[in-house]
Amino acid sequence: MSSRGKQRPTIRQVAAETGLSPAAVSYALRGMHVSAETEERVRLAAAELGYEVDPIARALAGGETAVIGLLVGSLADFWNQELVRAVQRELHAVDRGTLVADADGEPGRELELARRLVDRRVDGLVVVPVGPGSGGWAAIAEEIPIVTIGDALPGVAAAGEVVFDNDRGVEETLRHLGVLGHKRIAVLSWAVETSPDRQAERAVVASARALGVDCEVVGCAYSLNGSRPLALELLRGADRPTAVFCLSDSIAYGVYVACAELGLAIPDDVAVAGFGDHPISRLLAPPLTSTFWDVEQAAGLATGFLLQAIGADGRQPTLREVIAPELVTRASTGERPG
Numbered sequence: 001m002s003s004r005g006k007q008r009p010t011i012r013q014v015a016a017e018t019g020l021s022p023a024a025v026s027y028a029l030r031g032m033h034v035s036a037e038t039e040e041r042v043r044l045a046a047a048e049l050g051y052e053v054d055p056i057a058r059a060l061a062g063g064e065t066a067v068i069g070l071l072v073g074s075l076a077d078f079w080n081q082e083l084v085r086a087v088q089r090e091l092h093a094v095d096r097g098t099l100v101a102d103a104d105g106e107p108g109r110e111l112e113l114a115r116r117l118v119d120r121r122v123d124g125l126v127v128v129p130v131g132p133g134s135g136g137w138a139a140i141a142e143e144i145p146i147v148t149i150g151d152a153l154p155g156v157a158a159a160g161e162v163v164f165d166n167d168r169g170v171e172e173t174l175r176h177l178g179v180l181g182h183k184r185i186a187v188l189s190w191a192v193e194t195s196p197d198r199q200a201e202r203a204v205v206a207s208a209r210a211l212g213v214d215c216e217v218v219g220c221a222y223s224l225n226g227s228r229p230l231a232l233e234l235l236r237g238a239d240r241p242t243a244v245f246c247l248s249d250s251i252a253y254g255v256y257v258a259c260a261e262l263g264l265a266i267p268d269d270v271a272v273a274g275f276g277d278h279p280i281s282r283l284l285a286p287p288l289t290s291t292f293w294d295v296e297q298a299a300g301l302a303t304g305f306l307l308q309a310i311g312a313d314g315r316q317p318t319l320r321e322v323i324a325p326e327l328v329t330r331a332s333t334g335e336r337p338g
Helices: 011-018 022-029 036-049 055-060 078-092 107-119 135-143 166-179 199-211 224-236 249-262 295-311
Strands: 067-072 097-102 124-127 146-150 160-164 184-189 214-219 243-246 271-273 290-292 319-323 326-328
Touching (some): 011 022, 022 036, 078 097, 107 124, 135 146, 146 295, 160 295, 166 271, 199 214, 224 249, 249 271, 295 319
Parallel strands (some): 067 097, 124 146, 160 319
């Protein structure tokens, strides 16, 4: 003998239970156009019946899905992984879900994924940009709130910007290496080809000129698997740089592997500095000098900006906060050899 599964309660059943119209129940469940007493009565009735709002249906009706899109430059980067964790925790605390997308370091793919997230009717986007602003981003910002972390999207009317002071972070690292006597520094960056006009790389050029050090900016992949072959090539020659400054700790890990394969001691043969100060960096031998960006602070500010924009009545001025870096010097940097 077969049995039919229990049918999902409907909004009409909640309306019958409360003596209200389905439209009034819908408004109450969204916290709109009804008194607090009515809203509470409807929520209690819905809970007793086991009624749950279908987020897609609610979005199609012009409501919220309680889902935020989180678009990061590359999940191969350990710092980005930490940021995803921190943002998801902030959103979970306010009963919001996340859809995470990985641009894999490609600006074109980043924009394509942003459009897909919009099509899935997320309530807003948190973006760690890999590419410059474009007409595509401007159009998306007209549809839903966008908050960026790390860099801004120039020319885009974002709801919020949590910007890192890359000028200061880069200058402090290069000054530290210069004081130690390093004059030939290789700077490894994932953005040379995809985003050549990024603020961090511009800061390298300006700071190197001001400090009188010779910096060569070299493009490489985000990950340690991508940076290891490049580091082997850079460090094999007799005229190798005396220091390597990596614009991601994940890149620095590949440099460590290359140094071990070549029999080079850190920092006696070559100094290494990172950018991001991932927790793994403190566990290396020797521990990695790196620039600390507060992931928890960035996540808290970004989610706060986004939720404020989602709840606002109409478009508001862009909220902006600049996060200052902290150079954490450890044993991976030392005086120039010789």
